[in-house]
Amino acid sequence: MEKSNDQKLKELSEREAFFKSERNFAGLIDVCNEYLELVDCAYTRERCIPLKAYCHARLGEDKVAQETFEGYGFLAMLIGQEVIYQSIAIVNLFIQKDPIEFDKFHFNTLLSWLRHAETSKLVQGIVFDYEDFLGEVELANESGVKVRNKEYTEELLEIVFVGMLRFSDQNVYYNRAENKVFMHVEGYFSDMHVQNHKAENEKLAKRIVHTDAPDIVDENIHFLLPRLRLIDYCTAILKQASVLEPILERANSKIYNGLKYHYEDLEISDISMTDHNIPEYYKVMFNSLEEVGLKESELTEILTDAQNDIARNWLEEINSDKDF
Incomplete structure (x- = not known):
């Protein structure tokens, strides 16, 4: 008796999970091909094509990885041009570059994308093994995008007002997810609510000197304080x-x-x-x-x-x- 599509999809899902756990990139390529043959729709292409390209890149098959994206652009009307650009950019990080050869730029770029609410889910869907070379990562808090605050302490009101006294070349942001204010200096956030400003400044200086992964300004969470006229x-x-x-x-x-x-x-x-x-x-x-x-x-x-x-x-x- 021939298996139904639902049964086939269930088996593919199980094989996908197994191959991911085993870091079997060749096996995942086969799974992606079977998905595309079984259900060739926009959703399947959006999910499988970048993953398939990533697996080819991890196997050192750079040319095939690039060719995998041919025709991907036709999905622009359905999934958005931005998603296509981001998917290609993510895979390009791994073309001609094994993760063990990543320099600070590659590490920081990938970390930034994982920490950004708009790109985090996309990166996780493609670079499923990111923890192997990045370690534990504090991922973007997507629930924070939906946060709306109704209570504002006297301290917060004072800090917001002080932040509005910024100069045009200074960036002070209100983090709606945390209901706090941060100054953004040379790519890094500095907490304006701390009592020990000296310690906070020393922490900031170390991050700048060590070129840590920059903090992402997420427009869904961070709002630039207006200058007070x-x-x-x-x-x-x-x-x-x-x-x-x-x-x-x-x-x-x-x-x-x-x-x-x-x-x-x-x-x-x-x-x-x-x-x-x-x-x-x-x-x-x-x-x-x-x-x-x-x-x-x-x-x-x-x-x-x-x-x-x-x-x-x-x-x-x-x-x-x-x-x-």
Whole structure:
């Protein structure tokens, strides 16, 4: 009695698992061919062609590995051009290069792809034996993409606000999966929530010197903090205490006049707050309190509330279901 397709597929699945455990690349090539003969559809091609090419590459059959991708591009309309490019790039890492010969570039590239939510699953499906030469890898947390936070501590609000005071050449990201803020320096994340900043900086320096695998900025999880515009900060403060308007106008002028000679056609709407100009901004405000009858403690509370509102509003937007 002839076996049904379901029975054949079950047997192929069992053989595939066995050959993977045995690192039998030749056997896996045969399994892929049988899959393609039995069910020749887009899904089967998407899964089997890159795996088959990878197995040829691991056997040193580089030309055959490249030829295996011929016609793969026809699937672009069904699986996406990006998936095709990524699959070919993954296999290309192993063409003319055995994993035992990998240099730091090859190791770091593969590690980065495994840690990135968009490519991790694809890499695992092709390079099924990656742990043999990479060891245990902290894979991308795909569930983190779906995380939405509703609670924000005072510490988080403060750090988000501080992060918004970044310069244009600085990158500070909010990690939505962890509900934390990180600075991204020369390819590596540095935790802005730690108490011992000296130890964190030393850790960062070692990673840079040793050229560790870079940390991936995953656009589904990491969100670049916007720079805080002067006019937006002013609006948030006035929302807390409109009585401060004359003082804010003076503080705005102080910042503007200090920059206008360095930038042609500068508008006040172009100015962002930074940790360089905000102390001067505060100095003008605290030196003018008598004009509006406020105490230092009251102004401090107003500024804190304004800063928290700015940070909270941004966090609530990022943690909404809106597409970014």
